[in-house]
Amino acid sequence: MSRITACIAVVLSFFALPLAAQQSLPPAxxxxxxxxxxxxxxxxxxxxxxxxxxxxxxxxxxxxxxxxxxxxxxxxxxxxxxxxxxxxxxxxxxxxxxxxxxxxxTISETTWPLFAIPVLLLLVAGLILWRRLRKAS
Structure with a gap:
C-alpha cells in the first residue's frame, strides 16, 4: 500500500514541476x-x-x-x-x-450583443410600462 502511495507522489511531483518553474522566472x-x-x-x-x-x-x-x-x-x-x-x-x-x-x-461582431441587449431591455420595459399606464387611464 505504501509503495502505491509513493508511486502516486512521484507521478504527481512531475506534474508540479512546470508550475514551480513558471513562478521562479525573473520578472520582465x-x-x-x-x-x-x-x-x-x-x-x-x-x-x-x-x-x-x-x-x-x-x-x-x-x-x-x-x-x-x-x-x-x-x-x-x-x-x-x-x-x-x-x-x-x-x-x-x-x-x-x-x-x-x-x-x-469596442463594438465588433462579437461584442455588439453586450451593447444592444440593454437597449432592447429598456425598450421592452418602456413598452410594458406605457401599456399598463394606458390601460389604467
Missing amino acids: PLAYEQLEDPAQEEAAQALMETLRCLKCQSQSIADSDAPMAGDMRHQVRSRIQAGEEPEAIRAWLVDRYGDYVSYAP
Missing part, C-alpha cells in the same frame, strides 16, 4: 521600472490602467502583481518606448488575448 525588465521619458511613461500608465489582468480579472495590469500582468506591462512600456501608438498596442493585446483584456471594449 520593464515590468516594475518606469520609462525615462515622462511623456512616454504617462502614455504607458494611461494605457495600462485600461487593460485587465487576465489572472486577477478584477484589477488592471497597472495594479496587479501577477507575473502575467508584469509581462503585459513590459510589453506596453517597450512598445511605447519603440514609438508605437497606445491604440495600436491595445489592438495587438486584444488580438492576442481577446476582447476581455480591455476595460474599454
